[in-house]
Amino acid sequence: MQRKTPYWRSLTFCLCIFVTGNIFAQTASDSINYPLRKKIVIGGNAVAYSATMFGLYHLWYKGYPLSSFHFFNDNQEWNQMDKVGHAFSCYYEGVVGIKMMEYAGFTHKQASIYGGAYGFFIQSGVEIFDGFSEGWGASVGDIAANTFGSGLAISQSLLWNEQRVWMKYSYTPSNYAKLRPNVLGSNLPERILKDYNAQTYWLSANINSFASDSKWPSWLNIALGYSADGMVGGHDNIFESNGVTYDYSNIIRGRQFYLSPDIDLTKIKTKKKFVRTLLIMANSLKVPLPTLEYHTEDGFKGHWIKF
Numbered sequence: 001m002q003r004k005t006p007y008w009r010s011l012t013f014c015l016c017i018f019v020t021g022n023i024f025a026q027t028a029s030d031s032i033n034y035p036l037r038k039k040i041v042i043g044g045n046a047v048a049y050s051a052t053m054f055g056l057y058h059l060w061y062k063g064y065p066l067s068s069f070h071f072f073n074d075n076q077e078w079n080q081m082d083k084v085g086h087a088f089s090c091y092y093e094g095v096v097g098i099k100m101m102e103y104a105g106f107t108h109k110q111a112s113i114y115g116g117a118y119g120f121f122i123q124s125g126v127e128i129f130d131g132f133s134e135g136w137g138a139s140v141g142d143i144a145a146n147t148f149g150s151g152l153a154i155s156q157s158l159l160w161n162e163q164r165v166w167m168k169y170s171y172t173p174s175n176y177a178k179l180r181p182n183v184l185g186s187n188l189p190e191r192i193l194k195d196y197n198a199q200t201y202w203l204s205a206n207i208n209s210f211a212s213d214s215k216w217p218s219w220l221n222i223a224l225g226y227s228a229d230g231m232v233g234g235h236d237n238i239f240e241s242n243g244v245t246y247d248y249s250n251i252i253r254g255r256q257f258y259l260s261p262d263i264d265l266t267k268i269k270t271k272k273k274f275v276r277t278l279l280i281m282a283n284s285l286k287v288p289l290p291t292l293e294y295h296t297e298d299g300f301k302g303h304w305i306k307f
Helices: 007-027 034-061 077-104 108-116 118-131 140-160 188-194 273-282
Strands: 165-171 199-206 220-229 238-241 244-247 254-263 289-295 299-306
Touching (some): 077 199, 077 273, 108 118
Antiparallel strands (some): 199 220
C-alpha cells in the first residue's frame, strides 16, 4: 500500500496560520495585548489542529482496517528521500511555530521550544494514525527525521536567536512520473508533492552569520543538496498494477549530491511585517543558481542553473 505524504498539507496549514498572525500584528493597536494574542494563537491552533486531524482521519484512514499499534520499517524506501522530506517539513513548521510563539509574547526560550516542536507535534499525530492502521504502521525513520527537523529549528533559535542553516526545497521535472503516474503523480501539482525523483532538499548556510567580520555578503549562502533518481518503486523498480507486472529494473537507481550558492531572502531589509512574512515563506525554496553535481552513477557534472 502506498505511503502518504500528509506533511505537505500540515506545512501549508502552518504557513496560513503564520500569515494570519502577522496580518493581525500589523492591524493591532500600539498597545500590544499579549494575553489576547496567546489566546488567539493557542486557541486558533487547537481548533485548526483538531479539524486537520479529524479531516485527515476521515479522508485517509477511515476506510482502512485498524489493528493494534505497530511499527513499519520503510527506512530503505525511495533512497530515503521521503525521510529528508519529513525533516524539511518539520523544520519549516518549527520555524513558523517559533514566529507564532514570538508574536504571542512567549519568552525566547519558550517560543524556541514550544514553537520549534510544532512540526513534531503535528507529525506525531499522523504517525499515531499510521501506527493503528493495518496497512501501514508508525515509522521509526519518520520519527527520527521529524526529530531532526524540529531539533534543527529549536537548536538554532536557542543558540543564535536566528536560523543560520536553512532547510530548502527545489523541484526539477523527471521522466519517471509518467511510468507510474498513480504513485508519482499524473499532473504537475501532484508530481511536485509525490515524485521523489524530481525533488531536491538543501541545507543552506549563511556564511556571514558565522563570520560577521568578513566581507562575505550577508545575503549569500552556500548550500549542500541531496536528491535521488531512477525510482519508480519504493524498494526497486518492479511493481504490479491492476494485475499487470511492470519491470523497469533496467533503470538504475542513483543518488545525487550538490554544491551551490544560494540567497538568504530573510536578509533583505524591510520594515513591513507582511513582507518579512512572505520572505520567510519564500526562503523555503532554493534559488536556482549554478551548481556542481556528483551522481553516484555518472560522476561529476556542472549545471549553469539548477532548479
